[in-house]
Amino acid sequence: MTWTAPRAYPVALLVDADDLNTYWRDNFNHLRATLSAPAIPCTYTLDNWGGNTQTLAATTCYYGRVRGGGTVDSVAFHVTTSAGDVSVAVYDNTGAARSARPNSRQQTSGAVACPAAGAADVALGGSVAVTPGDHWLAISASSTPVLAGGSENPAASNLGAGLAYRETAHPAPASASATPTAIINQPLLIGA
């Protein structure tokens, strides 16, 4: 999906039917990215976060499907306990509904030292426009840092299919696995 940028009609342009369709599609998608609830690209609604933390598994990459839209050049998260290296990344989507999964890496930080405890914002290699449901945010770790996110219950479950996955990988791979493990226990990631 590369058509989220809004389009304007040049003066004197004669718009035929399929042009009209394309222009509206692009403008509607831009509208969707800017009006989505929540209005920022995060992996789940921030005000639903219940104060839990999650210990990431070593050499594991976590993927969360974004709910909001916008252009991001970094991924923010909250570190409770720092350890080892992390990488963050943005992926495009393949598949639909509960078969949706991350596909190709669009931008990444590569492996960097895990930020100190507190709010963290790790820069990507460049900016990328993300659209709700059409992109994924990812974080991988070399060790076992503790981040804000879901906790308590078993991580692996098809309850999270189409929403959140993990796979064995660090740093975030160029292509996500075609058979990642669906999870219900993901770190809270925010596109910034």
Place this chain on the structure above:
Amino acid sequence: MTGWTTLDTWADTDVPSHSDLNAQMRDNLLHLRETLDWPYGFPACGEPAGRSATVDLWRANACIYERFRGSGTITALGIHVLTSSGNIGVAIYADNAEDGDAAAPAARLATSGAVACPAAGFASVSVASTAITSGQHWAALSVDNLTANFSGSAMNTSGIGPTIVHRGVAGIGEGAHPPPATGNVGFSTAPHISIVGVA
């Protein structure tokens, strides 16, 4: 949003009439509206990937009703059982078509009836095929005991209790196992049990 152009598109030689233009704009804007809040292309209740507490049903023989976000035709309701015990029932209800916090489940459209609680882990409990429209249908889960518990929201780990803050979104009815023919919300509830629609 990947599917909206299949709802209504113009071919190159089309000359849209006023009524066609109106209908196509309507359909595409309605699809846009739906994806603004829940962009994932399938129905679900309770943000299943982000919140993962242990939640029971607060009372034995009670039924929790949760309003669907997202649309699609489903043949089962998916839950994650943490502790299996006794019997459960799942169901789909039509909305009462009221606005705002007056929205509530009304007529039962499909149900599993009372079935043995599945073993611990993810479980799909079958119902008759039903087309779900975001905000216009509710999922329900009833349980005959308080030992069984499920993955759900992190707001209350000791069980779902009464609150007024989620009227029109989620509620509980007592003395309602298996799910009754007509939805009967006794009080609203903020904590959810995570439920997904399975195609």
